[in-house]
Amino acid sequence: MNDAPARPGDLPRPAATPLFRERLLPGPGAWVAALGLGVLVAIVLLPLVPLAAPGAGVLVAAGTVLLLVVTAPVVEVRAGELRAGPARVPVDVLGPVTPICSAEEMRAALGPDLDARAYVCLRSWARTGLRAELRDPADPTPYWLVSTRRPDDLAAALGEAGASR
Template sequence: MSEHAPHPSPVTGPAYRERLSPGPAAWCGAVGLGVIVGVTLWPLAHAVAAVVGVLVAAGTLVALFASAPVIEVADGRLRAGRAQVDVGLLGAVTTMDDADEMRTALGPALDARAFVCLRAWARTGVRVELEDPLDPTPYWLLSTRRPQELAAALAR
């Protein structure tokens, strides 16, 4: 009698994953901050100014990347930064494919009870209705550079 080892289930990644890291302008701003600090300290000591300028630029770049939230749909959950919700509690998903739609959703149309995960450098997003009667949050408003892909991942 031969025994067959069960086939391991295929490892699947998240249906959607995006880190809302800053765009090129923010990276250039971080380097520019390092240059400004270096130039400011240059009259005091050239070597110290160069080292401190590089450290400020590197520290700012690391902080920008480390603080960028991840939007992810995996294992039946939607995660936005540290917040997460079961996909079964989600309702309608509305994509906002241009900056004007997102600006309206964040301005005059915003419900103060909504959960917002916003990054100014991601000018498009999605609005995801919550259908949890125990949660006072009516919807999540999430920045994303790929709103159609996120909406499709939530629909699966």
């Protein structure tokens, strides 16, 4: 056991509070479909293994729900960087930020207006998003296109993170 007094530098620092955080979980339709898949598996297995069919249905439904939660990306602004799924970019290399507040605008941004070099973090159940230009000449990615249900809040958080730097 070490009885030496802790120095201020030795104490763990709390993680910076995020200015914006959203997990892009599916809407109600996906949750109902996950439960429906479990019911369907139970019905199919009922004539074959009547005692195990309900358990198998519950396992399939729970596994599908777990898969939906685990694969849902997080969009976050924290400690001077934007995180969208597995990718991160410092806020200070972001240029103009454009909220995409309608499904029609998002459809255009993902269709005819999309640059193939752009980083896209898309979930079809989040029908709005945000486009953030990149000002890094060393990065071939011209912009990020990120799904979010709260594009104005994400743009404000990026503005606040950029102003604090």
